[in-house]
Amino acid sequence: MSDTIALLTDFKFQDPFIGVMKGVIYGINPDARIIDLAHNLPSFDVRHAAFILKISYRYFPRGTVFCCVVDPGVGTTRRGIAIKTRNYYFVGPDNGCLFLAAFEDGIVKAVELKNREFMLPKISTTFHGRDIFAPVSAYISRGVPLSVLGPQVDLGSLVKIELKPPKISEDEYEVEVIATDGFGNIFLNIPTESFKEPLGTKVIIKTKNKTLQAIVGRTFGDVSPKNLVLLKETSHGYLELAANMASAREILGVSPGDIVIIKIKDKN
Amino acid sequence: MSDTIALLTDFKFQDPFIGVMKGVIYGINPDARIIDLAHNLPSFDVRHAAFILKISYRYFPRGTVFCCVVDPGVGTTRRGIAIKTRNYYFVGPDNGCLFLAAFEDGIVKAVELKNREFMLPKISTTFHGRDIFAPVSAYISRGVPLSVLGPQVDLGSLVKIELKPPKISEDEYEVEVIATDGFGNIFLNIPTESFKEPLGTKVIIKTKNKTLQAIVGRTFGDVSPKNLVLLKETSHGYLELAANMASAREILGVSPGDIVIIKIKDKN
Amino acid sequence: MSDTIALLTDFKFQDPFIGVMKGVIYGINPDARIIDLAHNLPSFDVRHAAFILKISYRYFPRGTVFCCVVDPGVGTTRRGIAIKTRNYYFVGPDNGCLFLAAFEDGIVKAVELKNREFMLPKISTTFHGRDIFAPVSAYISRGVPLSVLGPQVDLGSLVKIELKPPKISEDEYEVEVIATDGFGNIFLNIPTESFKEPLGTKVIIKTKNKTLQAIVGRTFGDVSPKNLVLLKETSHGYLELAANMASAREILGVSPGDIVIIKIKDKN
Numbered sequence: 001m002s003d004t005i006a007l008l009t010d011f012k013f014q015d016p017f018i019g020v021m022k023g024v025i026y027g028i029n030p031d032a033r034i035i036d037l038a039h040n041l042p043s044f045d046v047r048h049a050a051f052i053l054k055i056s057y058r059y060f061p062r063g064t065v066f067c068c069v070v071d072p073g074v075g076t077t078r079r080g081i082a083i084k085t086r087n088y089y090f091v092g093p094d095n096g097c098l099f100l101a102a103f104e105d106g107i108v109k110a111v112e113l114k115n116r117e118f119m120l121p122k123i124s125t126t127f128h129g130r131d132i133f134a135p136v137s138a139y140i141s142r143g144v145p146l147s148v149l150g151p152q153v154d155l156g157s158l159v160k161i162e163l164k165p166p167k168i169s170e171d172e173y174e175v176e177v178i179a180t181d182g183f184g185n186i187f188l189n190i191p192t193e194s195f196k197e198p199l200g201t202k203v204i205i206k207t208k209n210k211t212l213q214a215i216v217g218r219t220f221g222d223v224s225p226k227n228l229v230l231l232k233e234t235s236h237g238y239l240e241l242a243a244n245m246a247s248a249r250e251i252l253g254v255s256p257g258d259i260v261i262i263k264i265k266d267k268n
Numbered sequence: 269m270s271d272t273i274a275l276l277t278d279f280k281f282q283d284p285f286i287g288v289m290k291g292v293i294y295g296i297n298p299d300a301r302i303i304d305l306a307h308n309l310p311s312f313d314v315r316h317a318a319f320i321l322k323i324s325y326r327y328f329p330r331g332t333v334f335c336c337v338v339d340p341g342v343g344t345t346r347r348g349i350a351i352k353t354r355n356y357y358f359v360g361p362d363n364g365c366l367f368l369a370a371f372e373d374g375i376v377k378a379v380e381l382k383n384r385e386f387m388l389p390k391i392s393t394t395f396h397g398r399d400i401f402a403p404v405s406a407y408i409s410r411g412v413p414l415s416v417l418g419p420q421v422d423l424g425s426l427v428k429i430e431l432k433p434p435k436i437s438e439d440e441y442e443v444e445v446i447a448t449d450g451f452g453n454i455f456l457n458i459p460t461e462s463f464k465e466p467l468g469t470k471v472i473i474k475t476k477n478k479t480l481q482a483i484v485g486r487t488f489g490d491v492s493p494k495n496l497v498l499l500k501e502t503s504h505g506y507l508e509l510a511a512n513m514a515s516a517r518e519i520l521g522v523s524p525g526d527i528v529i530i531k532i533k534d535k536n
Numbered sequence: 537m538s539d540t541i542a543l544l545t546d547f548k549f550q551d552p553f554i555g556v557m558k559g560v561i562y563g564i565n566p567d568a569r570i571i572d573l574a575h576n577l578p579s580f581d582v583r584h585a586a587f588i589l590k591i592s593y594r595y596f597p598r599g600t601v602f603c604c605v606v607d608p609g610v611g612t613t614r615r616g617i618a619i620k621t622r623n624y625y626f627v628g629p630d631n632g633c634l635f636l637a638a639f640e641d642g643i644v645k646a647v648e649l650k651n652r653e654f655m656l657p658k659i660s661t662t663f664h665g666r667d668i669f670a671p672v673s674a675y676i677s678r679g680v681p682l683s684v685l686g687p688q689v690d691l692g693s694l695v696k697i698e699l700k701p702p703k704i705s706e707d708e709y710e711v712e713v714i715a716t717d718g719f720g721n722i723f724l725n726i727p728t729e730s731f732k733e734p735l736g737t738k739v740i741i742k743t744k745n746k747t748l749q750a751i752v753g754r755t756f757g758d759v760s761p762k763n764l765v766l767l768k769e770t771s772h773g774y775l776e777l778a779a780n781m782a783s784a785r786e787i788l789g790v791s792p793g794d795i796v797i798i799k800i801k802d803k804n
Contacts (some may be wrong), residue, residue, distance in 0.1 A: 004562060006555065012450020013281060013549060016324040019274065019305035023328035026272060026301060030329070033562060037555035043451055044513045056552040059666065060559035061566070072513050075487025125487040126510075127503035130327065182548020183579055219611025219661040235663035242662075245580045245608050280718020281549060284592040287542065287573035291596035294540060294569060298597070311719055312781045340781050343755025393755040394778075395771035398595065 004033045004061050005137050008053055008097075009069040009129065010041040017127065021067075021134040024120065028138035037066070044072040046097045048179050048256060050161045051187070054100035055236035057088060066101070067129075067137040068092035075125035080113035080132050081153060084146050091137045093128070094153075096161035107155055114150030166190040173262040177254050178238065184247025186254060188239040195232055195239050197264055203230055205241065206261040207252045213265070220244045226251070230262065272301045272332040273405050276321055276365075277397065278309040279337070285395065289335075289402040292388065296406035305334070312340040314365045316447050316524060318429045319455070322368035323504035325356060334369070335397075335405040336360035343393035348381035348400050349421060352414050359405045361396070362421075364429035375423055382418030434458040441530040445522050446506065452515025456507040456528060463500055463507050465532055471498055473509065474529040475520045481533070488512045494519070498530065540569045540597050541673050544589055545605040545665065546577040553663065557603075557670040560656065564674035573602070580608040582633045584715050584792060586697045587723070590636035591772035593624060602637070603665075603673040604628035611661035616649035616668050617689060620682050627673045629664070630689075632697035643691055650686030702726040709798040713790050714774065720783025722790060724775040731768055731775050733800055739766055741777065742797040743788045749801070756780045762787070766798065 005025060011017040018039055025032050037056060042048050049070040057066060071078075071093045079094040085105035090098040094112075113119070113132055118139045123131040136149060166189055167174040173195065175188040197203070201216040205228060214228035223229045223244050228251065231240040241248050241260065254260065273293060279285040286307055293300050305324060310316050317338040325334060339346075339361045347362040353373035358366040362380075381387070381400055386407045388399040404417060434457055435442040441463065443456040465471070469484040473496060482496035491497045491512050496519065499508040509516050509528065522528065541561060547553040554575055561568050573592055578584050585606040593602060607614075607629045615630040621641035626634040630648075649655070649668055654675045659667040672685060702725055703710040709731065711724040733739070737752040741764060750764035759765045759780050764787065767776040777784050777796065790796065 006559065008552075008555075014306060014308040014310075015449045016276075016306045016320050017449075019276075019303055020324050020327045022303045023274065023305075023324070023332070026303065027327070027329045030301075033566075035555055035558045035562065037559075038550060038552045040450075040550040042550075052552050056556050056559070059556045059563070061563045064559070073489055076489040124503040125501055126499060126508075130503065181551045181553075182576075221609055221612040231662060233661055235660040235666065240662075282574060282576040282578075283717045284544075284574045284588050285717075287544075287571055288592050288595045290571045291542065291573075291592070291600070294571065295595070295597045298569075308718075341757055344757040392771035393769055394767060394776075398771065 003029070003031050003141055004035060004064040005141050006035045006037040006060055006064050006066050007039070008037040008041070008049060008066065009039050010043050010045070010049065011039050011069070011129070013040055017129060020130050024130055024134040025138040028135055029142045032138060032141050035060070041070060044070065045256070046070055046072070046095050047161050049097040050100045051178050053097065054104060055238070057101045057105065060088070062087050063089070065089040065091060065137045065140050066098070067133050068097045069129035069133055070097050071095065071128060074128050079153070080128060081110055081158070082113060082136060082140065082146050082149055083110045084108045089140050091133050091140065094159050096159045099158060099161050109146055110153040110155060110158060111146045112150045112153050115148060118144065118149055163189045166194070168194070171264045175239070175260050175262065177256050177258045177260060179256050180249045184243070184249035186241040186248050186252070186260070187236070188241060188260060190239045191237055192232055192234055192239055197232070199232070202265040204263040204265055205230075205252065206263065207254050207258060209253050210251075212252065214241065271297070271299050271409055272303060272329050273409050274303045274305040274328055274332050274334050275307070276305040276309070276317060276334065277307050277337040278311050278313070278317065279307050279397070281308060285397060288398050292398055292402040293406040296403055297410045300406060300409050303328070309338055312338065313524070314338055314340070314363050315429050317365040318368045319446050321366065322372060323506070325369045325373065328356070330355050331357070333357040333359060333405045333408050334366070335401050336365045337397035337401055338365050339363065339396060342396050347421070348396060349378055349426070350381060350404060350408065350414050350417055351378045352376045357408050359401050359408065362427050364427045367426060367429050377414055378421040378423060378426060379414045380418045380421050383416060386412065386417055431457045434462070436462070439532040443507070443528050443530065445524050445526045445528060447524050448517045452511070452517035454509040454516050454520070454522060454528070455504070456509060458507045459505055460500055460502055460507055465500070467500070470533040472531040472533055473520065474531065475522050475526060477521050478519075480520065482509065539565070539567050539677055540571060540600040541677050542571045542573040542596055542600050542602045543575070544573040544577070544585060544602065545575050546579050546581070546585065547575050547605070547665070549576055553665060556666050560666055560670040561674040564671055565678045568674060568677050571596070577606055580606065581792070582606055582608070582631050583697050585633040586636045587714050589633065590640060591774070593637045593641065596624070598623050599625070601625040601627060601673045601676050602634070603669050604633045605665035605669055606633050607631065607664060610664050615689070616664060617646055617694070618649060618672060618676065618682050618685055619646045620644045625676050627669050627676065630695050632695045635694060635697050645682055646689040646691060646694060647682045648686045648689050651684060654680065654685055699725045702730065704730070707800045711775065711796050711798065713792050713794045713796060715792050716785045720779065720785035722777040722784050722788070722796070723772070724777060724796060726775045727773055728768055728770055728775055733768070735768070738801040740799040740801055741788065742799065743790050743794060745789050746787075748788065750777065
């Protein structure tokens with residue numbers, strides 16, 4: 001049991017949706033401690049949400065219930081699920097948004113949310129965050145076991161998100177942009193431990209429109225303002241392309257899903 | 269008495285105004301549980317705030333104090349008020365922003381905020397959220413009765429917001445856009461129970477610039493991506509015009525206050 | 537000791553950084569009360585953050601720990617510090633963002649954050665908010681004294697922010713834009729008590745591109761909609777240039793750092 005519920009949604013801050021979910025949670029568990037993990041996520045982008053959850057969950061207190069609502073299929077036949085992992089709980093639609101984090105932490109059990117006793121009395125077709133996922137999260141935070149929420153789900157049937165593997169040759173890495181952050185830093189689909197070039201290596205960054213130089217570094221200040229640095233020791237475990245006090249996303253003109261080629265210059 | 273205070277403002281998140289209100293509240297009631305209902309509301313748009321409060325308040329724990337600061341008239345002669353309803357408290361300027369919700373829940377009593385004992389010692393002319401509404405809300409959450417906050421207000425004198433009634437003919441509904449949300453969904457000023465057409469009905473949507481087809485449906489996935497669906501069972505009780513994984517507001521080019529004509533196609 | 541921790545960052549709300557910092561804090565102090573002072577601040581703008589903190593801190597409960605992360609130099613040689621003032625604690629990078637507030641409240645002691653026992657086990661080069669400042673703030677909120685966090689810092693060596701003094705002549709004030717808020721109100725670097733003109737005075741506002749009239753007033757409603765008012769009794773103690781239900785920043789086309797000339801018209 002835990003009192004901490006972390007919310008991750010693509011709801012926007014000017015709308016009442018996040019606030020209403022909190023109202024529902026406090027109505028069920030007045031002792032809940034609610035943390036906004038993040039909101040305003042790119043609308044309907046399940047892969048982005050899955051990535052954010054994966055790089056964040058381990059910093060939360062053991063037992064935290066993550067309630068993730070990025071749910072373009074709300075009201076259709078997609079399932080609502082709750083997952084118990086070795087250290088946490090995850091609640092949300094079965095569209096992959098919970099998968100990367102839950103899989104990494106080690107899935108112990110998953111159930112389909114079927115028991116209406118733990119939902120709001122009236123369930124809308126467009127706002128399951130309020131009617132199903134918030135109340136279920138609140139009940140789990142109060143100690144309700146997953147087994148009473150609905151039938152067990154075969155783990156193999158859970159919808160998965162697979163991050164495309166990078167292509168690595170002797171002097172070139174072909175990687176994909178997973179996501180960008182609000183500063184314009186670019187997260188690439190290659191774990192830092194798979195990138196073997198030493199600090200200070202000069203690299204050429206090729207995107208569909210731009211070819212620019214970058215330096216393999218440790219932090220933003222390793223290059224002059226507006227210059228590119230390829231961070232090989234990041235706060236989240238993935239290679240990151242950044243600019244010193246500027247937006248690498250704008251400089252390079254890339255979006256999630258785009259391919260970036262990193263060519264090692266020294267080896268030419 | 270309740271410890272829950274819900275904040276609804278048009279303050280922007282990059283500004284310290286919301287944070288400062290919370291600092292003031294915790295200084296008065298360290299046990300308060302503060303929920304952000306929503307912020308970043310359209311600046312000075314009292315009707316929008318009134319609508320958001322109306323579709324949200326009932327999901328909060330009984331006894332919640334709603335502190336609403338959308339207050340273009342701050343520092344002028346407009347009154348500050350506190351309202352007790354059957355289940356809740358509402359605090360804010362008497363400009364209508366509290367009215368729709370308070371009226372629906374059933375107003376028991378209203379007072380004008382006059383007793384300086386329950387405000388900050390120094391009252392500015394531009395930030396009553398901090399100097400008056402936050403402290404008053406905190407004192408109410410601690411159990412201070414409305415009667416000591418100021419003189420009773422005649423309920424008939426409260427500033428009202430009236431939503432324009434829709435015009436309904438045999439095969440046409442002329443309705444107004446009340447608000448749009450961060451996904452671009454459009455809320456129309458007609459309660460869902462007044463819209464009698466069955467699911468699957470084809471309708472023509474006319475706005476000042478566009479004429480497009482929509483289908484009466486239950487959820488976003490009832491139409492193909494980027495197509496319009498007219499939701500007749502919504503999470504908030506008003507008819508909603510939406511697009512599947514796209515922004516109906518952008519597709520139709522409408523803003524709050526605009527007229528939308530819904531023509532029933534099957535009946536032609 | 538205090539349980540209140542106020543966060544002030546330039547992190548963006550769609551990113552998990554703020555949420556992760558809260559996860560870390562609750563892991564160390566489950567009884568912490570976390571307040572978002574503000575986020576989404578202009579990226580890397582240390583002076584803006586320092587100003588926001590200065591006009592806000594005094595509204596928080598005595599003993600609040602302010603954790604400020606506007607940190608363009610993260611991972612470089614800039615120091616991390618904790619400051620104890622007469623009534624509060626301030627934690628963040630030693631780049632000036634804490635200075636204006638801490639100095640005003642009266643600095644009692646400052647230490648450099650060196651003791652790894654009070655940080656996360658692994659310290660990244662790009663996210664000291666999570667790895668150093670959040671845990672240190674949480675430990676201070678639990679009563680850990682500054683003396684164990686690291687060596688004392690000579691107060692004279694703290695990085696300072698100096699607001700440029702205004703130039704005042706008989707009929708003219710030459711002032712600088714310190715910051716603007718989300719409504720477009722403009723904060724000027726002159727304390728209200730240094731502006732001696734009476735209410736109702738007509739003034740000419742000159743910026744690099746515009747010359748417009750304003751009236752010295754008390755609140756937004758003292759002028760007609762979209763007209764300029766020069767507020768001489770503000771909620772924060774600095775002279776403020778605003779427009780009634782409109783954005784003075786857009787009307788005048790100014791940005792932080794720009795010079796504004798206020799010419800007293802009546803004296804011409």
